[in-house]
Amino acid sequence: MTDAISISNAQLRFGETVALDGVSLSIRRGTCFGIVGESGSGKTTLMRAILGLQRLDHGEIRILCNPLVHSRAALKQRAGFIQPIFQDPAASLSPRSRIRTLMNEVGTVLREPHAATRERLGVILNRLGLPPGVIDKYPHEISGGQARRVAIARALLMKPSILIADEPTAGLDVSVQGDLLNLLQDIRRSDNITLVVISHNLAIVRLIAENAVVMRAGKVVEGGEIGSLFGSPQEVYTRDLLAAWPSIRAANTKR
């Protein structure tokens, strides 16, 4: 099976700070890949590098076997197959335009008639459980969970084969969180999308990803198949992360 994304020896410094320190990983097509680690470990920087929003000092990123090129044309072309869902959906939606305007932009980029975009959007909104009226609203008029779903709808409208979600469940209630994760799972299966989930929620990554890496201070501390990574972590840091996870296990065993 071919790799959707492969990164070899990615290095990046911001002044004194080492943001990425020799990160190498490969993500198989059609799988879900988790990237976990504390804040400042370089998770989001890595995502920005994969999207071509951040140049690397050294190293190479290949997306669907093609090396990442930094040019406007390449960026535009890439938008057709790799799409992000940013951490703060409300901040990633322009506060000054209605959701409709935002979605129409997708049509412009795809050079698709607006009517066709709108038809596909209707299907996607329905699937995401969003009311059709949501497109006439401004981002501040919708709830956090809805904003996140709008961000996902926008990403899906581009018909990507790779979806990168940065902290998709941060700040969501447990009930809404489950809804969103089930949705991502559905999309993954029906559209055979490669899903990259960046999160510090270990319990969730453990359930939806096949493979994962643990990052710390710009390095990959440990990586591999989820079962063995979480079942028998080799590194001290991975064990610490797992131990720090607040769990309600105590009650379940008591029952």
Add this chain to the structure above:
Amino acid sequence: MAISLRNLSVDYSLQQGTAHALRGVSLEIQEGEMLGLVGESGSGKSTVALALMGLLANNAQVTSGTATIEGKNFDLTKRNATAALRGRGMAMIFQDPMLSLNPVFTIGAQLCEVLRRRAPGSDRKTRVEMAQDALAKVKLSNPARRMNQYPHELSGGMRQRVVIAMALLSEPALLIADEPTTALDVTVEAQIMREIIGLRDRIGCAVLLITHSLGLVTEYCDAISVLYAGEKLESGTVEEVQRQPGHPYTRMLFDCEVPIDRQRHADASENRFTVIAGELPDPRLRPPGCIFNSRCDVSFEDCTTINPSDYPVRNDAGHSARCLRLRTP
């Protein structure tokens, strides 16, 4: 001395009408205990804290409610009812320490300000010493240097420690922590929770922990109260509520938590997550009957008409829930 809050109701006047954010919420926290107040966004958790602190927005109106703190009664419907307690009887830890610390003053200046109020008449040198001591107590590295630093020079976890040090200096009878670890990493979260526990044990205050993480509540709290759409649905000791949730909503909340050791399907795309179907009712127009009725999986006829009162669960005086299924025929 126990802290109690009785029959708190808060309205927000909005363009679209009056939203009833809280309806008759009562809480009780024993001295030296930590009460976890859980609920979804929009359930009114933060409004409880803000009403106690007297920090509600201008469009909010406390329509009823009294609080007993340090043996004194406060009528919360009056503006600034608890002003005398701010900085002395009550302290609050907010979700984002970057927003609760003043960016233009050093850490030291902000800590000393607390002491000027707490211990008027003390001289500057003593205050600086006490502030440094507090920073050391919350295990902030190099306290002397931190005193002269500004909030932006510290990490999120360090900032939250500063806020805890502030609370420590004001020696409150009630500490309110509103989502104190939401902005922090798991590893830092555990440290900060330990500091809050340390603070509680040191000064013996009551702690109100507002959170949507049941994991935190079960790990650190003594008691739990569940809030839904502005109404308290259940309360009791963490152990009892966890062992046998009296209200379907509490049970569903517990089911939604994803334990780190949950059974995992070999094909990761097959793993499903539990959800609570439906949405919060309109805060402007309360449906008759049980507030949770529309999302409940065990509701029956009476639930649409009768608003349940508080029933004890398993004849336990400390554990009660507002569900008609607990009615004794």
